[in-house]
Amino acid sequence: MSSASSKAAQSGSADALKRAVAEAALEHVRAGEVLGVGTGSTANFFIEGLAAIKGRVQAAVASSEATRQRLEAIGIEVVDLNQVDHIGVYVDGADEINAALEMIKGGGGALTREKIVASLAERFVCIADESKWVEKLGRFPLPIEVIPMARSLIARELVKMGGSPVYRTGFVTDNGNVILDTYGLDIINPVELETRLNNLVGVVTNGLFARRPADVLLLGGAGGVRTIT
Ligand code: 5RP
Numbered sequence: 001m002s003s004a005s006s007k008a009a010q011s012g013s014a015d016a017l018k019r020a021v022a023e024a025a026l027e028h029v030r031a032g033e034v035l036g037v038g039t040g041s042t043a044n045f046f047i048e049g050l051a052a053i054k055g056r057v058q059a060a061v062a063s064s065e066a067t068r069q070r071l072e073a074i075g076i077e078v079v080d081l082n083q084v085d086h087i088g089v090y091v092d093g094a095d096e097i098n099a100a101l102e103m104i105k106g107g108g109g110a111l112t113r114e115k116i117v118a119s120l121a122e123r124f125v126c127i128a129d130e131s132k133w134v135e136k137l138g139r140f141p142l143p144i145e146v147i148p149m150a151r152s153l154i155a156r157e158l159v160k161m162g163g164s165p166v167y168r169t170g171f172v173t174d175n176g177n178v179i180l181d182t183y184g185l186d187i188i189n190p191v192e193l194e195t196r197l198n199n200l201v202g203v204v205t206n207g208l209f210a211r212r213p214a215d216v217l218l219l220g221g222a223g224g225v226r227t228i229t
Contacts, residue, residue, distance in 0.1 A: 017129035017220035022046040024225045031056045036117040038092020039064040039110035064110040090121035095140045101214040102190045106143030106207030126214035130221040141181040143207040150202025
């Protein structure tokens with residue numbers, strides 16, 4: 001970490017911690033490879049940092065339209081996922097992450113494209129400030145992207161499973177779908193729940209990233225950035 005970032009991290013503000021982990025992630029960017037880039041405020045700090053090393057990035061795949069625009073604005077070529085068969089590293093934030101590096105994602109609504117890009121990546125590097133670290137996933141409401149016509153159907157199924165879904169009003173995903181932010185699910189087994197939710201007809205993606213967890217977590221706290229694998 002640079003001394004500026006180190007001081008910022010020690011000052012402990014959320015943005016300073018996000019900036020510190022984003023800067024640490026730059027070391028994971030490998031020359032000549034296609035890079036996967038996530039979505040959200042922490043990922044935005046990473047994109048800011050990428051500007052300084054863009055010569056190392058062959059091209060990038062973006063996990064949202066917002067990220068695509070930010071990457072293009074700093075002069076990084078953004079390619080469609082259909083044009084690539086390998087992504088070396090995917091860097092993204094999380095809403096919650098546990099010791100198994102399983103995550104809840106989708107607070108920014110980009111979960112589907114994030115999960116697709118992550119699934120192709122050899123390594124998933126998660127960047128997060130320590131407020132995201134949890135013993136058990138589920139305090140953050142689980143975002144579930146659904147086909148609009150199935151919204152009420154899926155909401156009733158979620159209630160049967162013990163959840164309290166809340167329709168994210170005024171929000172449409174990049175894929176033209178809607179989100180149910182679901183409170184109260186008891187996430188004892190994240191892999192099992194991720195699979196079960198995937199099987200509900202009308203669900204496009206759920207925000208549990210447990211079947212494909214992160215490989216590395218760069219966790220920012222007052223003492224600096226810790227690397228957890
Ligand atoms: C977007 C995401 C983000 O990674 C997640 O919401 C964390 O965002 P932030 O870095 O702003 O805290 O999953 O869909």
